[in-house]
Amino acid sequence: MSKLALAALVALATxxxxxxxxxxxxxxxxxxxxxxxxxxxxxxxxxxAPAGLVGNFAxxxxxxxxxxxxxxxxxxxxxxxxxxxxxxxxxxVLNQSYRSLSFYWGSIDAYNSVTYFNAAGVSLGTFAxxxxxxxxxxxxxxxxxxxxxxxxDFGADSVKSITFTSSNNSFELDNxxxxxxxxxxxxxxxxxxxxxxxxxxxxxxSMRARRRSRSVAA
Numbered sequence: 499m500s501k502l503a504l505a506a507l508v509a510l511a512t513x514x515x516x517x518x519x520x521x522x523x524x525x526x527x528x529x530x531x532x533x534x535x536x537x538x539x540x541x542x543x544x545x546x547a548p549a550g551l552v553g554n555f556a557x558x559x560x561x562x563x564x565x566x567x568x569x570x571x572x573x574x575x576x577x578x579x580x581x582x583x584x585x586x587x588x589x590x591v592l593n594q595s596y597r598s599l600s601f602y603w604g605s606i607d608a609y610n611s612v613t614y615f616n617a618a619g620v621s622l623g624t625f626a627x628x629x630x631x632x633x634x635x636x637x638x639x640x641x642x643x644x645x646x647x648x649x650x651d652f653g654a655d656s657v658k659s660i661t662f663t664s665s666n667n668s669f670e671l672d673n674x675x676x677x678x679x680x681x682x683x684x685x686x687x688x689x690x691x692x693x694x695x696x697x698x699x700x701x702x703x704s705m706r707a708r709r710r711s712r713s714v715a716a
Contacts, residue, residue, distance in 0.1 A: 519653050520614075520623050524631045527645030528571025529602035529673060534649045536677035537600060540593065543575040543672060550593065554586030555579050555662075558670070561639075566668050569604025570645035576604070576672035577662070585665045595656040596676035600649035604670040605639040606630055610663070614650065617658040625650075 525531055533539070541548050543557050558566045558578045566578040580586025595617055603610075608628040615621055627635040630648055638644045650657075656679035662669055 520625075521651040521653070522625065522629070522631060522648065523651075524633065524646040524648045526632075526642040527569065527602065527604075527647065528642065529569065529645075529647055530571070531647065533647075533675045534598060534600050534677075537598060537649075537675040538677075539673055539675045540596075541590075541674040543577055546575075548590060550591035550659075551577075551588060553579070553588030553662075554581050554583065555588035556581035564667065566670055567605050567639045569602050569670055569672055570640060570642060572602065572604065572672055574672065576670055579662045579664045579669040580667070584667060587661060587663045589659060589661045590674075591659045592657065592676070595658045595679040596652075597656045597679045598649060598651045599657055599660070599674065599676045600647055601674040602645070602647050602672045603627075603630070603633075604645050604672070605637050606633045606635050606644050606646065607637045607664070607666070607669070608635045609665040610669040613661040613663070614652070614657045615659045615661070616652075616655050619659075622652055622655055622657065 523534070547555070547557055556566065556578045557575050559568070559575045560573075561567045569576060577588075579588050581588075599614075606627040608626060611624055611626040613621055613624040627633060630646065632643055633646055634641065634644050636644065662671070
């Protein structure tokens with residue numbers, strides 16, 4: 499299952515805003531693969547709606563004809579937008595700011611979109627289903643290419659809230675994961691430490707050799 503990256507320079511929707519560089523990656527479903535580096539699950543919807551979620555949504559399980567379709571291989575609870583009617587929007591205020599976020603996006607449609615905002619309320623970009631790498635965005639429910647864990651890396655910025663929008667039935671997603679903006683980088687592996695120490699040692703040897711060479715010349 500390949501991972502494809504799309505580096506997008508996104509023009510912000512809000513007037514007077516600067517531009518933000520957001521890197522988007524996606525991986526084929528079902529959602530059984532390791533999470534993106536540094537991320538952990540923050541919302542799985544098994545305990546109902548998170549406290550920061552408001553709008554027109556439903557917490558669903560399984561599939562309901564003409565309403566919701568569970569993401570491929572997902573037998574647990576998931577988030578669906580709209581909860582009622584043919585169109586809707588829901589906003590999730592996160593428990594803290596995140597430098598990267600991902601979620602399992604089911605049966606991706608071109609009329610599904612997600613917008614990210616930083617702590618100041620500035621939009622970092624809106625991403626429709628047809629902007630997701632390798633996704634047909636045709637609503638197909640049984641195609642792994644169209645059921646994907648999609649990851650956003652926000653570069654030097656971070657996200658504090660998300661707005662999910664769908665102009666038709668439905669936008670289904672599950673297992674939101676993230677890497678917090680205050681999260682430290684992973685500790686290097688032992689082999690990485692060994693390479694660093696070896697490199698430092700070689701620099702030291704080289705410097706001593708140059709000093710000896712200058713002394714002889716003098």
